[in-house]
Structures are given as C-alpha cells and as structure tokens.
Amino acid sequence: MRDSSAPCGERVQDERLVAALPAGPSMSAVVELRDAAVAHGAATVWAGVDVELRAGEFVGILGPNGAGKSTFLEVLLGLKELREGTASVLGAAPGERREAIGYLPQRRSFDQSVRVRGRDLVALGLDGTRWGTPMPGLFRARRSALRARVDEVIAAVGAGAYANRPIGECSGGEQQRLLIAQALARSPQLLLLDEPLDGLDLPSQASVSALVQRLCRRDGITVALVAHDVNPLLSYLDRVIYFAGGRAVAGTPTEVITTQTLSALYGAGVEVLRRSDGRLVVVGQPDTPAHHDHAHG
C-alpha cells in the first residue's frame, strides 16, 4: 500500500496505489471499486484500482488521453465489464441501478442543421426509452408532470432562455447545459459527466463547473466529472481520481496533483508547476500509452 507521501523518485512497479484517504468500505460510499482491472481486448487499461465515490461529493476524473477515464465511467454504467476485482454502484452491481444514474456521454455537438428543440432533448432523458406513442389527449396528467419536470431541470441549469431554440443554433456552452439538464431529468443520485468542458471557451468552462458544483451541493448528487485539464475545476472539486500508467490514485487535488504522487503514478519523472496565476501545469508526462481508450479513438 502506498499513499501520496511516497518519496519522490521511488518507483512503484508492482504495488498498488490506493486512495490516499482512509481505506475500507464506508457506509456512505456510492461507488466502490476494489482491486479492479479492465482491458480492451488483450491490452490492460488499468489494474489494481481501489477507489470510491462518497455520497454528495464532486470528484474530478483526471489523467492523460487513453488512461481509461471514460472507461471508468463505462464500468460504473455497466457498459464495460471488469476483468478482475469488484465494483459496486449505489449498493448493487454496475448497470442494475441505471435509473438512478445520470450520464452525459463524451462531447456530442449538434450542428446547425439539427432542427430539434433543446427542451425535446431534455425530455428524452425522462421518457426516451419508453415504447409506444401516447395518443393525443390521453395520459394528460403524465404529460403535464413530464413537462413540469423538464421545466424544472431547464431552470436548474439556467437554460430557460434558449431551451425552445433548435439545439443546433445554441452555443457549445448552451448545448452542454441542456445536455446536463437531460442527464438530470430522472433526478439521479449519481451524475457521470464525460468531458463536459471539452471544446468550451474559458468563461463557459468556469460557469459549467460552478453549475455542476451547485447541483452537487444543492441536491446532494454525487458527481464524477471527467476532464483532461483540472484548472477550470480546481476551486470546485472535493477530490480527484487520477488515472495514469495503468493505475489510479485518489485524494484531494492538493494531495494528488503533486510532483511526488504523479511521478510515482506515471512511473516516470513528471513535474507539477504552479504558475503565478494559480494554474497547475503537469510537465513531462509520457505520451499516450500504447493501448488506446476507444472513447478517445
């Protein structure tokens, strides 16, 4: 067992990196991975991962491209099976409590020609999987309940001003807010966001980060947010899980994003620099590993 106080330069080859915070099952763990490993075909993505997400916390999932961040979310959703180890999500096997999880897949953008209103996309988060077409006039109570819920989540993400516009005509940040509303529609206990800040300008990155933190605090939703740059999130996150070199380490940002911890994780000398504006820069990270994460393909 190794924690973030591992001396700089010490190589960690066969040992496991374990969460820096107290180990052992916790009553409030919403997600728990023990000794978990996943592979794409023959290539191991990561192995020996012991991490947990606790109720109501906002966790950043970080790491270089191809380190298996999106794969981590796919495991929690039950879309990707573990090769080794165990996973529990909301007290059940992954995939069993799907209705209690809101998920925002990696960057989708809608081009100008998509003539579908944002509000209709949000509603799909609520009833998109339901078969059959309700006859006009029937199920009035259900339809008005649905409309009320859609209005509520649109208001929660502050998208009221553009929810009735075609989604293709909304800006990247506006589209992302609507998609977060879609993921929130079923009142999830766990919200998994895959690169929601990707492709957004800096002000939008900041406002979406603040929005997610607000949702997390206000409704007690546990949030795991995948990002390749921690800086826009730094002041909002409770903890981070950093994937690199086929392993993962968890802790507060100040514990994890250090020269010592990341060098041990990468198994190579990397340096974390703090710029004068407070931004963190990781220097000297090895290139993308030989195995590729599909989601980044």
Added chain:
Amino acid sequence: MNPSFSVNPISDLDQLLQYPFMVHALAAGTIVAVIAALVGWFVVLRRESFVCHTLSVMSFPGASGAALAGLPLASGYFVFAVGGALAIAFGSRIGGKRSATAESAVVGTVGAVALALGFLFLSLYGGILESVETLLFGSFVGITAAQVRTLLVVALLAGGVLAFVGRPLFYASVDERSARADGVPVQALSVVFLVLLGLAVAAIAQIVGVLLTFALLVAPAATAQLVTTRLRLSLALAVTLSVLETWAALTLAYFTNAALGFCLTTISLVLFAAARVARERRG
C-alpha cells in the same frame, strides 16, 4: 368526355371522381402519402436520404424479377426493398456496430447491384414489361382495388410499428450515445427502421415510380422540419403537406395529362424551396 378544369370546384371534383381508376389513385395516393411522410420524417432526422434512394432503386429488379417469375409486381417491390434494407443493415456493421463509412460503401454497392439485376431480369424476361418508363417515373392509371388494399395493410403495419418504436427511435436518431447508454437497443432499431423504410419505399415506388420516391418521402418532412421545431406539429405538418401535395399532383396530372411524378416533384420541391428561402430570410 375529356376532363376539363373549370372554376367550379364541385364540377372539378365530380370529374375527378367519375372513373374508378381515379378513385383508386386518390385512395392509394393518400395512403402512400401518409406513411411516406411519417417514415420520411425520421429519414430526414437520421440523414438517410441516400439509403432511401437505393431502396427505391430496389423496386426495379423487384418489378422485373416478379415479371420474370410470373408473380404480381407488387410482391417483387416489397421482397426486394426489404431484402435490400436487410442487406444494408447487416452489411454496414463492423464488429456489431453500425459504421458510417461501411454503410455508404454498402449502400452504393447494393444500389449498383440492384440496377444490374433489374437489367438482367428484364433481358431474360424478353417480353415487354409494362413500360420501363412507367416503372421509373410512375403512373396512376390502372391501380386496382386489390392494390389499394395491399397498400393499406402495409401502411397500417408500418405505421403501427413506427408508433410503437417512435420515441426510442427518435432518441437513437438525435442522440445516439445517450440513447445507447440509457439502454435503447440502437442497433436493433436501426434494422427495424431500414425495414420500415423498405416497405414505405416499395409502396411509394408503385405510385410515383422508382426514381421519384424522394419527392414524397423526403421533401414534405424536410419542409415541415424547416417550418417548425415542435415535434408533434412538424409530424402533423409533414403528413398534411404530403397528402395535399399528392392530391394536387393527381388533380394536375388528371386535368393536364402531365406525368404524375413530374407534377408531384415540382409541387413538393417548390414548397421545400420556399421553406428554405423563408428560413434563410429569418436568419
């Protein structure tokens, strides 16, 4: 008596309905217009116009093959269109997932093979197949009551399936990743939809001809989606436009002797162009 258009709509309607063939044509046209608009609405959303075109080309070997085998032409239309849909659905999968690159290659290949087969059947048949021109560009004379019944059954079947899968299909069409993660059977739905499309195309091709199905399948739905983004309204508008365009085209063709396909294409393209221009103007 030759039909002559007048300013009196009652007399026009009387003239229009005085022959059974015209009543059949109006009934068949209406049935086909409704199902075409509903299926076409999803085609526009899924951007599958190219597949549409290829599936309508399938009607050519369908008709000539049926003639060769001595079967009713309609059966050839349906068998080949559905067969083509399945070939495209399964041929464009790589490792169990739909691949856009593979799909475009498969669609092109299937289309070429279809045309070649149609030509082969035609030369083997040797006889005169109605007329190739009618096959390609459509005709509304000679639609029988039995044909109308077949079209109605096919349209009810396709419409029923579409109503059942409608919402998940919409989800998978606009937001595939979320839909897949939510457990919508995206692959299965795309196969089901291609088969529905095959059925619709085979039905339409019998009326407006193999080459002009686009006019009924894509144009009204595309026009409706340009006019409004409200889902129910745009679906209803697509159906309304499609039916009215069909009636107008049949009337025009009846009174002027111009080919039905030409009338329909002209009307639907003028409306589509008007919607486009209006859209651009509004910014």
